[in-house]
Amino acid sequence: xxxxxxxFAFQSSALASIRAFMATRLTASVLLLLALSTHAxxxxxxxxxxxxxxxxxxxxxxxxxxxxxxxxxxxxSQHLDAYIDKLDRGKMFFIAADIAEFEQYRTVMDxxxxxxxxxxxxxxxxxxxxRLEARLEKVIAELPDAVAAMDFTKDxxxxxxxxxxxxxxxxxxxxxxxxxxxxxxxxxxKLADKPQDEIxxxxxxxxxxxxxxxxxxxxxxVFQIYANALTELYxxxxxxxxxxxxxNFNINMRLSLEGIGAxxxxxxxYTKVARLVxxxxxxxxxxxxxxxxxxxxxxxxxxxxxxxIGWRLDEVVELIRGPKGSTVVLEVIxxxxxxxxxxxxxxxxxxxxxxxxxxxxxxILEVPTGDGVIKVGVIDIPAFYIDFDAMRRGEKDYRSTTxxxxxxxxxxxxxGVAGIVVDLRNNGGGSLQEANELTGLFIxxxxxxxxRHASRRVWRDGKNIWPDGKRLKSDYYEGPMVxxxxxxxxxxxxxxxxxxxxxxxxxxxxxxSFGKGxxxxxxxxxxxxxxxxxxxxxxxxxxxxxxxxxxxDVEFPTLYNTEEVGESALDHxxxxxxxxxxxxxxxxxxxxxxxxxxQQFQLRSERNPDFIYLEDQVALAEEARSLKSLPLNExxxxxxxxxxxxxxxxxxxxxxxxxxxxxxxxxxxxQQDEDDDPALEEEQxxxxxxxxxxxxxxxLVDVLLLKQERFAVHNNxxxxxxxAN
Numbered sequence: 001x002x003x004x005x006x007x008f009a010f011q012s013s014a015l016a017s018i019r020a021f022m023a024t025r026l027t028a029s030v031l032l033l034l035a036l037s038t039h040a041x042x043x044x045x046x047x048x049x050x051x052x053x054x055x056x057x058x059x060x061x062x063x064x065x066x067x068x069x070x071x072x073x074x075x076x077s078q079h080l081d082a083y084i085d086k087l088d089r090g091k092m093f094f095i096a097a098d099i100a101e102f103e104q105y106r107t108v109m110d111x112x113x114x115x116x117x118x119x120x121x122x123x124x125x126x127x128x129x130x131r132l133e134a135r136l137e138k139v140i141a142e143l144p145d146a147v148a149a150m151d152f153t154k155d156x157x158x159x160x161x162x163x164x165x166x167x168x169x170x171x172x173x174x175x176x177x178x179x180x181x182x183x184x185x186x187x188x189x190k191l192a193d194k195p196q197d198e199i200x201x202x203x204x205x206x207x208x209x210x211x212x213x214x215x216x217x218x219x220x221x222v223f224q225i226y227a228n229a230l231t232e233l234y235x236x237x238x239x240x241x242x243x244x245x246x247x248n249f250n251i252n253m254r255l256s257l258e259g260i261g262a263x264x265x266x267x268x269x270y271t272k273v274a275r276l277v278x279x280x281x282x283x284x285x286x287x288x289x290x291x292x293x294x295x296x297x298x299x300x301x302x303x304x305x306x307x308x309i310g311w312r313l314d315e316v317v318e319l320i321r322g323p324k325g326s327t328v329v330l331e332v333i334x335x336x337x338x339x340x341x342x343x344x345x346x347x348x349x350x351x352x353x354x355x356x357x358x359x360x361x362x363x364i365l366e367v368p369t370g371d372g373v374i375k376v377g378v379i380d381i382p383a384f385y386i387d388f389d390a391m392r393r394g395e396k397d398y399r400s401t402t403x404x405x406x407x408x409x410x411x412x413x414x415x416g417v418a419g420i421v422v423d424l425r426n427n428g429g430g431s432l433q434e435a436n437e438l439t440g441l442f443i444x445x446x447x448x449x450x451x452r453h454a455s456r457r458v459w460r461d462g463k464n465i466w467p468d469g470k471r472l473k474s475d476y477y478e479g480p481m482v483x484x485x486x487x488x489x490x491x492x493x494x495x496x497x498x499x500x501x502x503x504x505x506x507x508x509x510x511x512x513s514f515g516k517g518x519x520x521x522x523x524x525x526x527x528x529x530x531x532x533x534x535x536x537x538x539x540x541x542x543x544x545x546x547x548x549x550x551x552x553d554v555e556f557p558t559l560y561n562t563e564e565v566g567e568s569a570l571d572h573x574x575x576x577x578x579x580x581x582x583x584x585x586x587x588x589x590x591x592x593x594x595x596x597x598x599q600q601f602q603l604r605s606e607r608n609p610d611f612i613y614l615e616d617q618v619a620l621a622e623e624a625r626s627l628k629s630l631p632l633n634e635x636x637x638x639x640x641x642x643x644x645x646x647x648x649x650x651x652x653x654x655x656x657x658x659x660x661x662x663x664x665x666x667x668x669x670x671q672q673d674e675d676d677d678p679a680l681e682e683e684q685x686x687x688x689x690x691x692x693x694x695x696x697x698x699x700l701v702d703v704l705l706l707k708q709e710r711f712a713v714h715n716n717x718x719x720x721x722x723x724a725n
Contacts, residue, residue, distance in 0.1 A: 237533050
């Protein structure tokens with residue numbers, strides 16, 4: 001989250017202590033704090049419209065949210081903790097005395113909000129604003145001298161795990177916490193090759209921007225933070241949108257698409273990449289990854305890098321946006337980085353995501369076998385799209401996922417493919433209608449998904465479902481199929497993959513999917529809007545897609561940290577559950593082949609250098625995530641960085657050696673190879689991506705050959721006898 005402020009509020013006892021101290025030795029820092037206390041910003045107050053909005057918001061949450069959660073004393077207690085956490089997650093501004101004072105609100109916030117009283121929320125924010133404003137003023141004033149005096153030969157450590165640490169008991173303890181944080185930032189910039197004379201000005205500018213930003217907060221901003229601390233206890237997709245945010249609904253998604261095609265979110269003081277839009281500029285460029293943290297933005301390859309740590313999300317989005325064809329340069333901390341010292345610069349040409357670029361595409365894999373080559377068709381579906389405007393105009397050839405896939409299926413069958421792989425990696429969803437229609441290309445008839453409302457009424461969508469119970473049979477693709485998913489396959493993708501799995505129509509391979517199985521509705525309020533979760537998706541098996549996602553029949557190494565990416569990584573996400581299943585046809589009995597298929601996959605992956613490389617990368621990322629603190633000793637920090645780079649180089653050379661390729665002496669050599677030969681860059685990207693796709697093709701061929709073998713055994717008693725012997 002972005003930081004907000006708080007003019008420093010002195011208790012009478014604290015003033016007495018300061019005056020006593022001043023009598024003996026008046027330090028510059030105490031003078032500064034005293035000056036700030038007398039120039040405190042006026043307290044922010046709430047409006048009559050916000051009182052009415054609060055009453056409406058609580059009523060809608062209790063009556064319409066899927067969870068049917070009552071806003072009572074227990075939830076009020078959680079609301080207090082969540083609000084404090086939203087304001088000061090890093091425990092860098094409040095002190096223990098503040099938190100103790102806020103205890104008076106723990107079980108009364110529910111009563112207050114229900115009656116339109118916002119005293120607790122605004123009192124806590126105003127105290128926070130005092131604390132933060134004073135702290136940043138002090139940091140800015142002292143930072144140049146503090147940086148100059150830093151000693152990086154001392155053996156000190158900066159604690160990364162902020163969840164376990166308490167609020168500082170005293171301002172002196174908080175001073176020490178800030179000293180180490182700034183020292184860590186200085187060392188990170190130093191090791192990221194920032195010139196020494198630019199480090200202090202960079203941090204001064206960072207905190208000055210933060211302070212200026214905080215001082216512009218108004219009662220709409222405060223109300224939104226306070227309200228969302230409550231709404232997000234119901235689930236992470238239920239949010240209050242202030243009038244300004246309502247005008248730019250979902251700014252962290254929609255506006256991002258106009259620049260680089262990345263969905264962004266705020267995490268602590270960083271802007272983090274939540275996911276990439278399929279076929280968008282960032283996705284095509286290939287370097288930006290989910291969970292990367294954006295720390296700098298420059299306009300053009302020669303533009304000055306703007307430090308964006310601590311910025312508001314909408315401000316970062318605005319900086320990244322720009323005219324089609326222009327260039328933006330991002331400085332990021334990679335998701336796999338062990339320390340914040342590791343930075344990467346990524347150059348992306350801005351563009352808009354076009355419908356035709358997100359449309360389904362086909363290719364053919366030639367999978368070698370002992371008897372030759374088997375052709376496997378691949379249909380890549382980046383999103384579930386439909387041109388609603390063209391459909392409403394009555395155009396017969398309007399674009400949609402199902403129409404495009406039907407055409408591609410026909411073409412692939414004419415080209416003699418033995419089966420189909422449907423590639424849903426990174427497909428974040430889209431039209432529910434298209435998910436249903438697409439499933440209908442692979443089954444004869446039947447339900448696809450169940451939708452349960454907060455009222456507990458259940459609807460079913462699917463192919464040829466009629467009120468009188470009769471089903472109209474229709475043509476469908478009957479050949480073997482595999483569906484490839486990953487952690488970023490969400491929503492409509494999960495409905496399609498879940499239906500294919502439940503009907504035993506095909507085998508699901510890859511990583512556990514995202515787990516987004518909820519439906520939101522917008523409700524207008526007196527001031528702003530409430531986006532509320534009213535319904536939940538369920539598979540025809542009765543299992544929810546929420547939280548758990550779709551579990552693959554054959555599991556590939558996960559490329560994403562499930563603690564950071566996916567529904568289960570979100571606080572207060574609705575849990576997985578079940579409702580009654582729907583009677584449906586099983587097209588196969590895959591339980592008879594899956595044990596053998598998994599065994600063959602394991603044998604193959606153990607010998608596949610690219611699969612081993614992926615597994616090694618996952619292990620290295622997990623090791624980086626386990627780091628609890630960073631050394632503030634420069635030599636120790638460099639050793640930590642060099643150790644990680646050596647491990648990255650080691651697993652890269654392990655892969656190269658196994659494939660008979662030239663070994664590298666430094667990991668930078670791989671990047672240099674890509675820069676010298678763009679074709680090689682594309683080829684290497686394809687290798688890393690296609691190792692999963694090729695394995696999906698291998699699995700489909702395994703199924704084909706296994707079924708052929710069993711068919712031959714079943715129809716040849718002699719063979720049966722020979723095998724039995």
